[in-house]
Amino acid sequence: MSTIQPRVGEPVSDELALVQAAKGGDVGAFEELVRRYDRNVFRIAQHITQNREDAEDVVQDAFLKAYGNLQQFQGQSKFYTWLVRIAVNEALMKLRRRRPERTVSLDEDVKTEDDSLPREVADWSPNPEQQYSQAELRDILTRTIQGLPPSFRTVFVLRDVEGLSTEETADALDLSIPAVKSRLLRARLQLRERLSRYFRKRESGDAKQ
Amino acid sequence: MKCSEFLQELTNYLDGAIDARTKAELEDHLAWCHNCYVVCDTTKKTIEIYRDSQLYELPDDLRTRLRSAIISKCQSRKKTGPERV
Numbered sequence: 001m002s003t004i005q006p007r008v009g010e011p012v013s014d015e016l017a018l019v020q021a022a023k024g025g026d027v028g029a030f031e032e033l034v035r036r037y038d039r040n041v042f043r044i045a046q047h048i049t050q051n052r053e054d055a056e057d058v059v060q061d062a063f064l065k066a067y068g069n070l071q072q073f074q075g076q077s078k079f080y081t082w083l084v085r086i087a088v089n090e091a092l093m094k095l096r097r098r099r100p101e102r103t104v105s106l107d108e109d110v111k112t113e114d115d116s117l118p119r120e121v122a123d124w125s126p127n128p129e130q131q132y133s134q135a136e137l138r139d140i141l142t143r144t145i146q147g148l149p150p151s152f153r154t155v156f157v158l159r160d161v162e163g164l165s166t167e168e169t170a171d172a173l174d175l176s177i178p179a180v181k182s183r184l185l186r187a188r189l190q191l192r193e194r195l196s197r198y199f200r201k202r203e204s205g206d207a208k209q
Numbered sequence: 210m211k212c213s214e215f216l217q218e219l220t221n222y223l224d225g226a227i228d229a230r231t232k233a234e235l236e237d238h239l240a241w242c243h244n245c246y247v248v249c250d251t252t253k254k255t256i257e258i259y260r261d262s263q264l265y266e267l268p269d270d271l272r273t274r275l276r277s278a279i280i281s282k283c284q285s286r287k288k289t290g291p292e293r294v
Contacts, residue, residue: 003225027283034276039267042275046265055265056275063279068286118216121244124251129258141262160256161264166226185220192248192255199251 019079023070030070034063037080040162041087047157048091050146051098058094062087077171081164084172088154095150118189120196128199144194152187159184210238215245223253 015036021029038059045058065086066073073082129137145153158169159180170180215238221227222235239246267275 003223025287027280027287030283031276031280034279038272038276042267042272043265056271059267059275060279060282064282067279067283118244118248121247123247124254128254138262138264141259141264145259145264156259161259163260166224181220185217188220188223188252188255189216189248191259192252195255195258196251199254 015079016075019070019073019075022067023073030067033079033083037083038063040080041083044084044087044154044157044162045091045094047145047161048088048150048154049094049098051094054091054094054098058087058090061090065090078168081168081172084158084162084164084168085174088158088172092150118193120193120200122196122200124196124199125201128195131199140195140198144191147194148187148190152183152190155180155183156187156191160188210234212238212242212245215239215242216248219249219252222249223256 015033018029018032022033041062042055042059045062046052046055049055049058062083066083069086073079125131132140145156148156154173155169155175158164158172159166164172166177166180166184169175169184170177173180175183215235218227218231218235222232227235239249
């Protein structure tokens with residue numbers, strides 16, 4: 001079985017030059033950085049907050065905060081990893097404001113290991129996503145990932161949707177590498193378990209759920 | 210290798226972050242354990258479906274609006290000097 005191929009990102013060779021120019025007051029250079037990463041920040045923010053308006057606010061707040069703090073960016077990590085760290089913090093703050101009754105923390109280690117043990121081991125149809133319309137599939141995927149605890153959801157989105165490495169994810173979330181790996185495994189297994197209800201091979205005559 | 214041991218290594222296996230010897234042990238387990246094979250295969254599909262799903266794409270009109278708002282605030286800050294946080 002082959003391994004997962006990461007998303008190929010844009011080249012970042014000129015990124016440091018853009019950051020340096022932006023530090024020196026070149027707003028056009030900063031605009032290029034916004035153009036490069038606004039889609040990613042929006043996606044991450046909406047995955048975490050699960051709210052469109054909050055995600056829009058996070059995009060603005062994260063880039064403005066990055067701009068205001070550019071002098072503190074030392075270039076030890078990639079600019080994108082630094083930006084993601086800011087965006088995740090902004091998104092978690094939004095989530096906490098909306099759900100004050102629940103503690104939202106990346107440190108939470110939800111339940112025991114048992115919650116991720118596979119129970120559903122039926123194989124899936126060859127092209128499971130083609131059993132559904134685009135809108136149905138989007139709804140299934142959205143509802144399924146929303147069911148994960150924020151700490152798992154965030155790690156999954158950074159690693160598997162955005163293609164950050166384990167080290168970059170740990171850096172962006174201020175978690176240890178074992179903590180990232182543990183949350184990623186559990187997030188992947190829980191999503192798989194839930195998607196199996198929709199994508200498992202059906203016996204002939206089975207009605208679509 | 211037990212199934213629980215296989216599961217512990219699943220993420221490293223899918224990410225290709227294991228040495229050749231562990232990989233061979235995992236693949237030996239996969240060759241006879243159908244349940245683990247299915248879990249591994251469907252986990253891989255889960256990742257691929259989400260990665261390719263294009264959930265929460267930023268629409269062009271909203272993108273333009275957000276970028277204009279960000280840049281105009283950056284420009285007005287530039288006039289008033291850098292922020293001290």
